[in-house]
Amino acid sequence: xxxxxxxxxxxxxxxxxxxxxxxxxxxxxxxxxxxxxxxxxxxxxxxxxxxxxxxxxxxxxxxxxxxxxxxxxxxxxxxxxxxxxxxxxxxxxxxxxxxxxxxxxxxxxxxxxxxxxxxxxxxxxxxxxxxxxxxxxxxxxxxxxxxxxxxxxxxxxxxxxxxxxxx
Numbered sequence: 001x002x003x004x005x006x007x008x009x010x011x012x013x014x015x016x017x018x019x020x021x022x023x024x025x026x027x028x029x030x031x032x033x034x035x036x037x038x039x040x041x042x043x044x045x046x047x048x049x050x051x052x053x054x055x056x057x058x059x060x061x062x063x064x065x066x067x068x069x070x071x072x073x074x075x076x077x078x079x080x081x082x083x084x085x086x087x088x089x090x091x092x093x094x095x096x097x098x099x100x101x102x103x104x105x106x107x108x109x110x111x112x113x114x115x116x117x118x119x120x121x122x123x124x125x126x127x128x129x130x131x132x133x134x135x136x137x138x139x140x141x142x143x144x145x146x147x148x149x150x151x152x153x154x155x156x157x158x159x160x161x162x163x164x165x166x167x
Contacts, residue, residue, distance in 0.1 A: 004098075004122065006098065006144035007075075008074045008146075008149075011074060011149065037063070037065050040061055045059060045061075046140070049079060052081070055083040056080065056081070056083070056088045056089075057080065057081045058078055058080050059079055059080075061077040061078060061079075070147070073148055073149070073152065074146070074148055075144055075145070075146060075149070076144065076145050076146070076147040077142070077143065077144045078143050079102070079140060079142050080133075080139075081140055082104070082135040083135065084136065084137045085135065085136070086134070086135050087132060087133070087135075088134075089132065090132045091130070091158070091160075092128060092129065092130040092158070092159035093127075093128070093156070093158045093159065094127050094128055094150055094156055094158075095127060095146050095147040095150050095156065096124065096126050096127045096145065097124065098123075098143065098145070099122065099125065100121070100122045100143075101119050101120060101121045101122070101139070101140075102119070102141065102142055103119050103138070103139065104119060104136070104138055105119070105136040106133060106134050106135040106136045106139050108123065108125070108131055108133045108134070109132055110123075110126075110129050110130075110131040111129045111130065111131070130159070
């Protein structure tokens with residue numbers, strides 16, 4: 001088991017719009033995990049990734065309450081499968097991301113730095129840094145990012161898709 005928090009604390013520090021509303025009872029009511037809007041069993045995601053074609057598959061987590069939308073309006077998440085001896089296409093985008101290695105070994109080239117990683121490691125990719133992943137064996141990566149917020153603000157850019165081809 002791991003506990004990896006993806007928090008939107010920097011946004012709350014920048015935009016002072018948060019407040020606290022305490023729950024009226026002394027204990028918050030528990031829900032069964034299968035009905036929770038924020039619980040996504042790994043077995044279901046792994047099956048989706050393994051069913052996808054190609055050497056590199058990406059599946060975004062989507063909201064259970066708002067079909068087709070990101071899991072959160074601020075923080076997004078996805079999982080990736082990378083087959084052995086596969087090098088992913090380079091990406092350069094205006095989001096920042098945190099990656100966690102669910103399984104496998106490999107490395108990521110982020111800008112001019114190479115990050116070697118193995119199961120259980122966590123690493124970051126800053127905004128507008130070109131990066132790609134290279135798998136030694138079959139790899140599963142979990143990623144959370146600020147793409148929903150950056151997109152909503154109109155600031156999302158991807159080097160390969162951008163109309164102006166920003167460099």
